[in-house]
Amino acid sequence: MPLRYFVESFTMSSVTQVQASAAHESDSPKPDLRDFSLHELEGMVRESGERTFRARQIMGWLWSRGAESFDSMHDLPAEFRGNLKQRFDIGSIARPHVARSSDGTRKLLIRLRDAEDIESVIIPTEGRTTLCISSQAGCAMGCGFCATARMGLHRNLAAGEILGQVMAARCELDPGETLTNYVFMGMGEPLANYPRLHRALTVMTSDWGLGISPRRITVSTVGLAPAMDRLLADFPVHLAVSLHATTDEVRDRIAPINKRFPLQVLIDACKALPIARRRRITFEYVMLDGVNDSSNDAHRLVKMLAPLRAKVNLIFFNPFPDAGFMPSSRERVADFQAILHRGNLTATIRESRGRDIAAACGQLFAERNPAAVSLPRSEAASPA
Numbered sequence: 001m002p003l004r005y006f007v008e009s010f011t012m013s014s015v016t017q018v019q020a021s022a023a024h025e026s027d028s029p030k031p032d033l034r035d036f037s038l039h040e041l042e043g044m045v046r047e048s049g050e051r052t053f054r055a056r057q058i059m060g061w062l063w064s065r066g067a068e069s070f071d072s073m074h075d076l077p078a079e080f081r082g083n084l085k086q087r088f089d090i091g092s093i094a095r096p097h098v099a100r101s102s103d104g105t106r107k108l109l110i111r112l113r114d115a116e117d118i119e120s121v122i123i124p125t126e127g128r129t130t131l132c133i134s135s136q137a138g139c140a141m142g143c144g145f146c147a148t149a150r151m152g153l154h155r156n157l158a159a160g161e162i163l164g165q166v167m168a169a170r171c172e173l174d175p176g177e178t179l180t181n182y183v184f185m186g187m188g189e190p191l192a193n194y195p196r197l198h199r200a201l202t203v204m205t206s207d208w209g210l211g212i213s214p215r216r217i218t219v220s221t222v223g224l225a226p227a228m229d230r231l232l233a234d235f236p237v238h239l240a241v242s243l244h245a246t247t248d249e250v251r252d253r254i255a256p257i258n259k260r261f262p263l264q265v266l267i268d269a270c271k272a273l274p275i276a277r278r279r280r281i282t283f284e285y286v287m288l289d290g291v292n293d294s295s296n297d298a299h300r301l302v303k304m305l306a307p308l309r310a311k312v313n314l315i316f317f318n319p320f321p322d323a324g325f326m327p328s329s330r331e332r333v334a335d336f337q338a339i340l341h342r343g344n345l346t347a348t349i350r351e352s353r354g355r356d357i358a359a360a361c362g363q364l365f366a367e368r369n370p371a372a373v374s375l376p377r378s379e380a381a382s383p384a
């Protein structure tokens with residue numbers, strides 16, 4: 001199974017991507033098997049003289065059984081296993097450190113092969129357990145109220161690193177607990193890393209991969225308008241748009257991407273999206289005291305979203321050192337919600353989770369925080 005196969009059979013963008021993830025973005029010279037689709041693996045298996053069905057077998061090991069070594073794939077011919085081992089790694093991430101909040105939220109601090117740190121969060125709520133996934137190490141979007149933005153963008157995550165978070169989280173579940181929902185609301189802007197997000201979503205939603213219904217996956221974007229359309233054309237996932245303001249003046253200030261895609265452009269792009277029947281776009285709105293939380297803002301929001309099938313998620317701002325913003329009071333958030341309701345707009349209030357371990361929205365940042373890494377990973381846990 002010569003590595004030449006990859007170079008010959010991939011499109012240029014795939015080649016660039018594989019080389020980038022294998023060579024430039026990590027120290028390992030070996031590509032991560034978790035980066036590949038079934039189709040790619042089938043081509044590779046045929047190239048190596050093995051029968052095509054072996055690719056599905058490997059995928060079963062990777063995604064259904066959570067195999068982390070080639071040695072465990074005992075129904076593959078030994079020589080073929082040896083070949084795979086020589087040329088690939090499985091999983092480019094080490095076991096995470098886990099911090100558990102008093103509310104059951106668990107933050108996974110994951111160190112990548114090149115020593116970048118990313119975070120994923122397991123959030124149990126009534127009847128569901130949600131995994132919050134990172135798509136980049138750091139973020140380039142520069143939103144004023146978000147701690148991750150202060151890091152700047154370190155790099156895109158490879159598909160295998162995005163998927164590795166799901167596999168790592170499965171090992172940290174409590175007995176009887178399963179992941180039911182997946183939200184791309186961790187570090188980074190998922191639509192700014194679209195090729196790898198696409199790869200990861202392909203594995204997540206395929207029967208040969210993780211077999212997750214796309215309806216259980218939410219991709220949250222700061223509003224990269226042109227990429228939203230592409231995402232929904234490719235996957236019927238749920239879309240969340242981080243809106244946070246009702247005037248360009250305020251949005252320019254707190255979410256600078258607005259200078260490129262101003263409110264009207266963003267809303268027009270949302271109007272044109274192929275939203276399935278009975279589905280709605282979620283608009284996220286972080287409530288910042290005296291900045292975007294006035295009654296006028298609420299009325300403008302009703303008007304702005306009236307032409308859309310929309311719901312609003314009002315988020316309590318989670319402060320961090322030198323944030324420069326204060327959270328709106330509970331009463332203000334309730335009043336704001338009441339105005340939206342009177343305007344026939346569904347609006348929920350997102351309660352903050354995991355604040356004591358800095359796992360709440362916008363608090364994810366990759367400084368090693370001793371309090372966050374004090375709980376060792378349970379040695380008893382095994383891949384799901």
Ligand code: SAH
Nearest residue numbers: 146185189220221222242284317318361362
């Ligand atoms: N880049 C994507 C996804 C990551 S942010 C996006 O912008 O949607 C996920 C959500 O957390 C966004 O709605 C974001 O605005 C919100 N958020 C960021 N910082 C926050 C903070 N300090 N308090 C509360 N919510 C925050």
